[in-house]
Amino acid sequence: MINYNSLVKKWASELELYELPEAQNLVEWLLEHHLGLRRVDMMNFLEEKDLPKALLDDYERLKKGEPIQQIIGKAPFYGREFQVSRDTLIPRNETEELVHLIIKENPQPNLRILDIGTGTGCIPVSLFLEMNQPRVFALDISEPALRIAGANARELKAEVEFFQADILNESIPVDSLDILVSNPPYIPEKGKKGMHPNVLDFEPGLALFVPDEDPLLFYRRIAELGKKALEPKGKIYFEIHEDYGKAVQKLLSDLGYTEVEIIEDLNGKDRMVRGKNL
Numbered sequence: 001m002i003n004y005n006s007l008v009k010k011w012a013s014e015l016e017l018y019e020l021p022e023a024q025n026l027v028e029w030l031l032e033h034h035l036g037l038r039r040v041d042m043m044n045f046l047e048e049k050d051l052p053k054a055l056l057d058d059y060e061r062l063k064k065g066e067p068i069q070q071i072i073g074k075a076p077f078y079g080r081e082f083q084v085s086r087d088t089l090i091p092r093n094e095t096e097e098l099v100h101l102i103i104k105e106n107p108q109p110n111l112r113i114l115d116i117g118t119g120t121g122c123i124p125v126s127l128f129l130e131m132n133q134p135r136v137f138a139l140d141i142s143e144p145a146l147r148i149a150g151a152n153a154r155e156l157k158a159e160v161e162f163f164q165a166d167i168l169n170e171s172i173p174v175d176s177l178d179i180l181v182s183n184p185p186y187i188p189e190k191g192k193k194g195m196h197p198n199v200l201d202f203e204p205g206l207a208l209f210v211p212d213e214d215p216l217l218f219y220r221r222i223a224e225l226g227k228k229a230l231e232p233k234g235k236i237y238f239e240i241h242e243d244y245g246k247a248v249q250k251l252l253s254d255l256g257y258t259e260v261e262i263i264e265d266l267n268g269k270d271r272m273v274r275g276k277n278l
């Protein structure tokens with residue numbers, strides 16, 4: 001007979017890529033996924049030899065650094081579960097804060113919204129479901145990511161119109177927007193050194209990195225296109241790298257956006273910038 005706590009401790013101690021509290025959390029997440037039981041339900045439960053093979057296989061993937069969300073194929077975001085894959089960024093808590101800000105600041109009905117670089121579709125799907133009858137569009141350069149985003153929209157019953165487009169070389173496919181939102185790639189290549197292998201080896205580089213010599217590339221391009229695609233008084237919302245708050249603020253002000261503000265995340269880091277079209 002194996003005790004739940006000793007199994008969690010034993011497996012967590014073998015997840016060498018993670019600090020112990022996070023490792024324990026991941027093992028519990030995996031056990032719950034496979035056994036459908038919560039910690040309190042399984043203090044004394046199984047012979048180790050009876051653990052399902054799929055659970056043991058997934059535990060081996062966890063040991064190699066694969067993110068738990070990719071192993072189980074889903075990730076929580078703003079109170080819902082989104083399908084994820086190796087082609088999509090795993091939705092982050094900071095992005096939930098961006099979504100929350102947009103919902104809070106825009107209670108009006110029938111707004112037209114575009115999300116650029118949509119990944120799993122977590123932003124447009126959440127906005128469609130939480131806002132007041134918006135018309136929601138989203139685009140990404142990645143076809144495989146768009147397939148996952150489409151599946152999430154269908155599964156969660158959100159009406160989102162998706163486009164495949166390379167925003168650095170094509171224009172915005174919709175106009176008269178009230179809100180333009182983007183969490184674009186923003187990590188300079190040089191930042192790879194300090195990153196955890198579970199991000200570097202398993203999440204798509206296309207979603208993460210920008211050239212060291214031009215880290216604001218996506219912000220500049222999207223903000224320039226936004227001047228035309230946004231309605232007068234339309235708003236632009238960006239998720240940003242914590243080091244680039246001031247630079248993105250200046251970029252938007254220089255382009256003629258007004259009321260440009262940097263907003264911190266719950267950890268007190270500069271994480272969002274919002275501006276208004278003239």
Ligand SMILES: C[S@@+](CC[C@H](N)C(=O)[O-])C[C@H]1O[C@@H](n2cnc3c(N)ncnc32)[C@H](O)[C@@H]1O
Binds near residue numbers: 117142
């Ligand atoms: C940081 S991820 C954000 C994903 C999702 N919005 C989220 O917050 O979880 C950036 C996304 O931009 C997309 N992307 C990268 N280059 C692009 C380009 N040139 N045009 C359009 N989308 C692009 C990537 O495929 C990726 O899905």
